Amino acid sequence: MNDIIKKDILAVLSELAGILRVKEDSDIIEIKELSNHTIHNASIFQDEDSISVAVLIYSLSKIIERKQKEIDYGRIISMLNSCISNLKNGNDEGFSKSIKSIFDFIRTMDERLKLYIHEVINQAQIKKGCKLCEHGISVARSAEVLGISQWELMHYIGKTTLIEQYSEPVNALKRLKIARSLFS
Numbered sequence: 001m002n003d004i005i006k007k008d009i010l011a012v013l014s015e016l017a018g019i020l021r022v023k024e025d026s027d028i029i030e031i032k033e034l035s036n037h038t039i040h041n042a043s044i045f046q047d048e049d050s051i052s053v054a055v056l057i058y059s060l061s062k063i064i065e066r067k068q069k070e071i072d073y074g075r076i077i078s079m080l081n082s083c084i085s086n087l088k089n090g091n092d093e094g095f096s097k098s099i100k101s102i103f104d105f106i107r108t109m110d111e112r113l114k115l116y117i118h119e120v121i122n123q124a125q126i127k128k129g130c131k132l133c134e135h136g137i138s139v140a141r142s143a144e145v146l147g148i149s150q151w152e153l154m155h156y157i158g159k160t161t162l163i164e165q166y167s168e169p170v171n172a173l174k175r176l177k178i179a180r181s182l183f184s
Helices: 003-021 027-045 048-070 073-088 092-108 111-134 139-146 150-159 162-166 172-183
Strands: none
Touching: 003 027, 003 048, 003 073, 027 048, 027 111, 048 092, 048 111, 048 139, 073 092, 111 139, 111 150, 139 150
16 A cells, blocks of 8 residues: 555544544534545545545444444444554555454444445445546546446436536537547
């Protein structure tokens, strides 16, 4: 793993653990901001570790938002500390296993939540794919890095105003002039 990415992920996970240690009303907003910060690195380096951390953090924010009283914060903090420890020791495989164990823990917190959590994680991946596209990464590459289909991502982007924000209308005469210049 790239040293810059490693340092950033360490900082983000440490900050997340700090947020979870003291429960406050602003926790959810702070956690979502952390997720967005991590996706910035993912757009630059297009690495799976930053993306999985961003999706994990966003998923946690959604679960905390809806089921705050049912979550075992101590266990999540312990798992985060395991991730941090593995990263500090250069154990990338251990880090990946720790991240996977947090995802598994989120999925199995409550039998009634299994389908909901799966949907939250899937939606988090799609939302983070949209964020990657906002940073200039293609839909195909964003979908590939996140492990989702291009159709899911395009469907979500189609419902947003992302395209209108960045597209400049080109009149017909200008398009015709460009086309003629290509074939002359």
